[in-house]
Amino acid sequence: MRKLVLSAIVAAGLTAVGGTAQASGGGEPLMKPGFSWEGVFGRYDKGELKRGFEVFHQVCSNCHGLRLVAYRNLAAVGLDQEEIKTVAAERELPDAPNDEGMVSPRPGRPSDKYIDPFPNEKAAASANGGAAPPDLSLMAKARVGGPNYVYSLMLGFVENPPADHPIPEGKYFNTYFPGNAISMPPQLMEDLVTYADGTKATPEQMAKDITAFLNWAAEPELDERKSMGLKVMIFLLVFTAMLYALKRQIWKNIH
Amino acid sequence: MSGFQTNNKVVSWLDQRLPIFSMMQHSAIDYPTPRNLNYWWNFGSLAGFVLVIMILTGVVLVMNYASHTSMAFDSVERIMRDVNYGWLIRYLHMNGASMFFILVYIHIFRNLYYGSYKSPREVLWWIGIVIYLAMMATGFLGYVLPWGQMSFWGATVITNLFSAFPIVGEPIVTWLWGGFSVDNPTLSRFFSLHYLLPFVIFGLVVLHVWALHTVKSNNPLGVEIKTPADAIPFHPYYTIKDLFGIGVFLMFYLAFVFWAPNFFGEPDNYIPANPMVTPPHIVPEWYYLPFYAILRAFTTDIWIISAKLQGVVAMFGAILILFALPWLDTSKVRSARFRPLYRQFFWLFLIDCLILGYVGGKPAEGILITVGQIATAYYFFHFLVLMPVLGRIEKPKPLPASISAPVLKEKAHA
Numbered sequence A: 001m002r003k004l005v006l007s008a009i010v011a012a013g014l015t016a017v018g019g020t021a022q023a024s025g026g027g028e029p030l031m032k033p034g035f036s037w038e039g040v041f042g043r044y045d046k047g048e049l050k051r052g053f054e055v056f057h058q059v060c061s062n063c064h065g066l067r068l069v070a071y072r073n074l075a076a077v078g079l080d081q082e083e084i085k086t087v088a089a090e091r092e093l094p095d096a097p098n099d100e101g102m103v104s105p106r107p108g109r110p111s112d113k114y115i116d117p118f119p120n121e122k123a124a125a126s127a128n129g130g131a132a133p134p135d136l137s138l139m140a141k142a143r144v145g146g147p148n149y150v151y152s153l154m155l156g157f158v159e160n161p162p163a164d165h166p167i168p169e170g171k172y173f174n175t176y177f178p179g180n181a182i183s184m185p186p187q188l189m190e191d192l193v194t195y196a197d198g199t200k201a202t203p204e205q206m207a208k209d210i211t212a213f214l215n216w217a218a219e220p221e222l223d224e225r226k227s228m229g230l231k232v233m234i235f236l237l238v239f240t241a242m243l244y245a246l247k248r249q250i251w252k253n254i255h
Numbered sequence B: 001m002s003g004f005q006t007n008n009k010v011v012s013w014l015d016q017r018l019p020i021f022s023m024m025q026h027s028a029i030d031y032p033t034p035r036n037l038n039y040w041w042n043f044g045s046l047a048g049f050v051l052v053i054m055i056l057t058g059v060v061l062v063m064n065y066a067s068h069t070s071m072a073f074d075s076v077e078r079i080m081r082d083v084n085y086g087w088l089i090r091y092l093h094m095n096g097a098s099m100f101f102i103l104v105y106i107h108i109f110r111n112l113y114y115g116s117y118k119s120p121r122e123v124l125w126w127i128g129i130v131i132y133l134a135m136m137a138t139g140f141l142g143y144v145l146p147w148g149q150m151s152f153w154g155a156t157v158i159t160n161l162f163s164a165f166p167i168v169g170e171p172i173v174t175w176l177w178g179g180f181s182v183d184n185p186t187l188s189r190f191f192s193l194h195y196l197l198p199f200v201i202f203g204l205v206v207l208h209v210w211a212l213h214t215v216k217s218n219n220p221l222g223v224e225i226k227t228p229a230d231a232i233p234f235h236p237y238y239t240i241k242d243l244f245g246i247g248v249f250l251m252f253y254l255a256f257v258f259w260a261p262n263f264f265g266e267p268d269n270y271i272p273a274n275p276m277v278t279p280p281h282i283v284p285e286w287y288y289l290p291f292y293a294i295l296r297a298f299t300t301d302i303w304i305i306s307a308k309l310q311g312v313v314a315m316f317g318a319i320l321i322l323f324a325l326p327w328l329d330t331s332k333v334r335s336a337r338f339r340p341l342y343r344q345f346f347w348l349f350l351i352d353c354l355i356l357g358y359v360g361g362k363p364a365e366g367i368l369i370t371v372g373q374i375a376t377a378y379y380f381f382h383f384l385v386l387m388p389v390l391g392r393i394e395k396p397k398p399l400p401a402s403i404s405a406p407v408l409k410e411k412a413h414a
């Protein structure tokens, strides 16, 4: 057994090497508010996801796309079929050509992917001072620090940037953005949204909720993954213990 | 330990025409194995187990993957979101690659410690190195397929290495790419080769095991099997031990799959490939980092030999030098247990490799450049100077008369 422990240490050493490869990027150490889905038993909080969707829908979706999430997927954050239909129908897509070959717009359907706010990247960039707002579907996995980065970025705007760090016209100072000058204006003002469940919309509350929603958008399988993991691990523990007992039994006369 | 016998008429009819049952009996049941193998001998069969997992999950992934630059990224995300248990298959494959390398690195260092590469196991060792090279190629090709930012830029940086060779360099790179930059033709051919190579590895593993069964396993004492008392049949002793190892390994592997599936990955690879935006810090997968450090250790051009070319040659040399190890090592004794000096240098070498890995993952700046250069120099010093010299000056401890001798002695004392 001692040998096995040793091998685990070697493996851990190798993985530590892997870990260092991720530590890039810049800026301040991120805030770590602690999220419900962290840890072995972590799960998404349904109320949080729903509130996060409300923030995304009312605020972020004016500039950002969510192209990998279909409207029907929103059932998982607590929208019912009617609500999903309503949200989907808010934006339009070009329909299939009709019998005369004419293409006209049609409202979105639950089976469509979330429709982008801008017709193309050029339009998105020109409406936002030259920087196109990136799609948020995978944002919670696509930055070092993941959800902690999204949370910190949301709360990292500073009104009066340090004098030695001038911010160009049309950009804003954010403590956590690489290089600090971000093209996104500060978003989360007190009571920016009115939550359906009556929760008070403080900036911290909204930052936490939108981060939960974006993490769900990036890892919708998380709940299923972790609960399957627990079952598999319990099975393996028992199974491996039995194999070990069997090994001892078979090897009894050898040593 | 008798040959294959059966009362089943069908089995015996088939076996007389194609002795598949006899072969299994011979190589998986009767195969005489040293009685004293420790748990470090589990890693070969574990690597074989992971190879099977990689091929199975890979074949299922391909059913939903689209190898076109305009679709690859989204097809992978469709696997993650819309294919039943697609996330499980993909995370098994992704983390399986890292596991494969962890296991094979342990397997290789086991061989270094116990001198398993020495006569008569040189060809077995060579096949192992070829497997390792094929694994490196497969891992690199596979990493390009999801067509994220690191896929694209990793492919660009690594293929560009060939441009270091004078005259032929540039044409080789164009030929590899199938164009003038990493683009759709590159992705298609990488996909084709990524599907092919694991089966080549599978064939190489068959050769590897064939060679192993011809020369038999080494063991912690490093003395050959001499009497029947030294060996035990593979089944049931090592079948159950290997199965137990698989159980422990699965817990380690699946802990990553279920709770930290992106631990070994780069966040940048969740951004679709964009030839117009270079990521600030391009790093290869963790298992190449020691070689990446060697590549970058060369910083000054010498005459017409560019620093880049020196780095490329050193990087390939660092692996190819392993082929010569059976002759560079001049010691008559295999196992480090009886080699008091080599045992110390073995650990130093392991630490050196870990340092190289660390340096390879960091931006090449400041003190790390020097650290990388010293570690690179030591890497080659270990093989080219230490290994030949140690065998001559070292006074090995006395070897046991046979594998079973120390065991029997212990029993007598008890």
Ligand code: HEM
Pocket: B040, B041, B042, B043, B044, B045, B047, B048, B049, B051, B104, B107, B108, B111, B114, B116, B117, B121, B124, B125, B127, B128, B129, B130, B131, B132, B201, B205, B208, B209, B212, B216, B217, B218, B219
């Ligand atoms: C696909 C990857 C590999 C697989 C599936 C594999 C499989 C195996 C198996 C099943 C054994 C017998 C059990 C053991 O001794 O652990 C073995 C032994 C061996 N392997 Fe590998 N191997 C792989 C890669 C390598 C590599 C990369 C090397 C060296 C560069 C290597 C060198 C050896 C040697 C020298 C032995 C004999 C060791 C001894 O008997 O002490 N193998 N391999």
